[in-house]
Amino acid sequence: MSPFFKSLSLHAAIIAATVAHYPLEAKTLQFPPANTPAKIQRTPDLLQTKKAKAHNSPKALKNATNCTACKEPIAICELPVTISKSGFYCLAKNVRLECNTTDAAITVEADNVDIDLSNHVITLSASTSGIFASDVNNLRVHGGTIQSAHTSANENSNAILLSGVTDATFQDLILKNTFTGVDMSNCIDVLFSNCAFAGQGYEAMRVDTGTNFQGLTIERCDFGPTLFHIGINSNGQDVTLRSCSFTGAAISFGVFEGELTNLEISNCNFFNTVYGIGLGGTTLNTQIRNCQFAQSSDAAVSLFNGQGLIIEDCTFQAASNNADALLLVAAGDPTVTVADVVVRNSTFSSPQAAPGFDTILIASAQGILIDSCIIDANPAPFIDFFPANVHIINANNATASSDIKVRSCIIRNSASYGIYCDGIQVDPTSPFAIEIDSCLIDGHTFAGVFFDSAQSCTIKNSIITGTTSGPGISVSDGSQSITILNNTIVNNAAQGIAIDAISPSNNVIDNTVTDNGGDGIFIASSGVTVKNNAVSRNGGNGINNSGALVEFYDNSACNNGIQSCVGIPAGLVVAPGGTPVAGGNLCCP
Known part of the structure; x- marks a missing residue:
């Protein structure tokens, strides 16, 4: 963990860490206060919201002449165009939008519309949208490319802009170089399948602040380098990411504001990110399964506010400059709750982590289970800060860490501590009710297990071996009610x-x-x-x-x-072959 953790809140720390990698104004990474609006309700009122942005009305679609590439559907040969009737539409050729227009390339105002881009390319100016749909049902767009000619820094540049849309599918699309790839507000049941996002000036996909949504599925999509891949900034529920790849972003999936309920991420790859998955808004019921995180330069997964996180069958690898953690479960401020986390059957590695790196950092969190994991990393001290493979601390004057279980794990090869139950560094409040059971703790420097001002903890049925300069188990600095039971310390x-x-x-x-x-x-x-x-x-x-x-x-x-x-009362000492003494x-x- 980097040294600024001692003086900054976790919210400020995540901003500072990201700004160090990506020069931008810190305000773009602000996490929310604890109080958030009420949860989304699936009602007709959800569709009666204001449109996302003001647009001039382009001309309505007319029957085209000399446009024969599309036979059965209605052909689209010129842009911008407005679709005001249900039906099947087909883009007949590559089209470049004129630089002097502010209209969206295709505006959809009707329900039940299918747009086949027919492997053609729509090239936008730097300040326009590709597809704009508002308050419509049953929209499908597929099979083509929507791009800006150059990477746009204009916030009005969107490949797809949706407001109040229900039942929409976007499939087999390439979205390139716009400021934002997809901008959504107040939408229900939206699917992105087999799409590629590349070269966005700011964000591949966002859900806008102060809105609501329900049902967002992203599958088999590829996200290339940009600042943010997916940003959730509103209340919502039922988000699914599966079989996607994410490369090169400050945050690949971030919940920044509002309350998100029911998030499932499976079979995804995250490579060369700062924060892979950052859950800063209230996040309830999250499942992350069968994912790979490689070259993470800060926390691959971080939970700052929420309950009910399950991580299973994942692999984590840190970049050599990671001075934070691979898994960070920490209360962002004293008003929030971080609880009920299960990490199971996962592997954490970092052979060359930066000094101050904690492989797994648990700070002011409750009800955490780490089960059947391999934690094989190399945390090393930074000045006067001592990290660990599993570091349990308190932070931000929040509730003490408690009810932490580390079970059936292999924990090895740290240049600092194996498991560090830490009531001294950062925030001097004793963690308590920590249980370590059936673990192999091998090859650490200062101690295999260090209880440092901890209370009511147990280590049992474990093997602690191979420290290079310290004890196998150390109990220090006012630790009380520590039980060391049925272990092999060798x-x-x-x-x-x-x-x-x-x-x-x-x-x-x-x-x-x-x-x-x-x-x-x-x-x-x-x-x-x-x-x-x-x-x-x-x-x-x-x-x-x-x-x-x-x-x-x-x-x-x-x-x-x-x-x-030495120091055992003489009456209780029995020499070999001597007369037995009770006790x-x-x-x-």
Whole structure:
């Protein structure tokens, strides 16, 4: 995570990160306040809204002479044209719109219209729209190219402009070089299929601010480099993206304003993006499945405000300049809720991430499950900030992170921490109710698992191995009610388990602690329970206690480098072959 996170809100951070990659005014990336308008209701009133933009009325379609390319449908040979009757229409030739017109190339004012572009090209001026439809039903446009001659910086330049349209299909189209590829407001049930977006001056597709929509499907479409690919700026529901590819954008899919309910993204590829999917407005019930994210220079997926996110069977790879995260689940400000997230069967990698990078960052979020994932990245410290493969923190004075589960995961190869439960950096509020179960945590630098001012956490049934300079498990800075249960802690550079002097009331039970470079179990705090652990072949002491009121039961410590037991009451120490003592601890010489 980049260092500005400490002083900026997450909303400001996403703006700063994107501006660093794409020079533009920061206002273009503003995320909304927490209060948003009411959800969309499917009523006839939805169609009785104002038109998207004012247009002069072009001439109505007339019967054409010397225009024979289209036989059965009504031929379109000159532009601009207005379609005011239902029917089948066909573009008969390539047409270039005159530079002195502000009319849309084709204006649709009738229901039940089918327009076949017949593989022809409509070339627009830099300030006009290609297809403009308002308050119509059952529109189909297919089979051609709508383009501006050069990449447009004029916000009136749109390949397709829709307002109050219901049941529309756009298929087999190439949309090029307009300021916005598709601009929509107050639409219901719109489909884009097998379309290509390229060279837009600002945005491939947008849903306008202050409007409503329901039912947007985008399938088998290709989005080329531009600033934004798809931007949602209004209330809406039922958005589906499937089998699409996204290349080279600040944000490929962004929810910036309003409330979006029911978002499904599947079988999509995101390549060389800053933020792949950025959910900044209120987003409810999102599913991301079978997607690939490669060369992400900031968070591939970020959730700043919303509930009910499922990520399954996805692969994530960071670019070498990524100093943020691959997955960012974080409350954007104290007024919002980020909760109920499941990440399952996914792979995260970043062999050369920038310093400060967190592979998965969870900040002030609740109810998170990371299940059966491979997290194989290389977070490294940045000045005084220490990241992790899984970093759980609090931010923006929001509610503490809690109810976080990391289960059946492989977490390895970090130049910092494996799992970092962090109540010290950024916002000094203790995360709590964190459970780590059945994980392999291997090859980290400072600690495999670090509880740093955390509360009521458990690590169990896991293997923690291969640290290069620190302990396998570290409990520090006032962490309390930490339970370390039934783990194998082996081959770490320092202690196997280390509990500092200000972290009382913790439990170390049923662990195997062997072949670590320092002490097997080191305890400096009070009120710790150490029970039924097997501690052997460690380079320092086996069990080394300097804390008060520490309870020891049924541990064994043998074949350690210095002494096997230090600080265990003499009455509870049993030598090999000695008389058993209730609750006694076997301590070899």
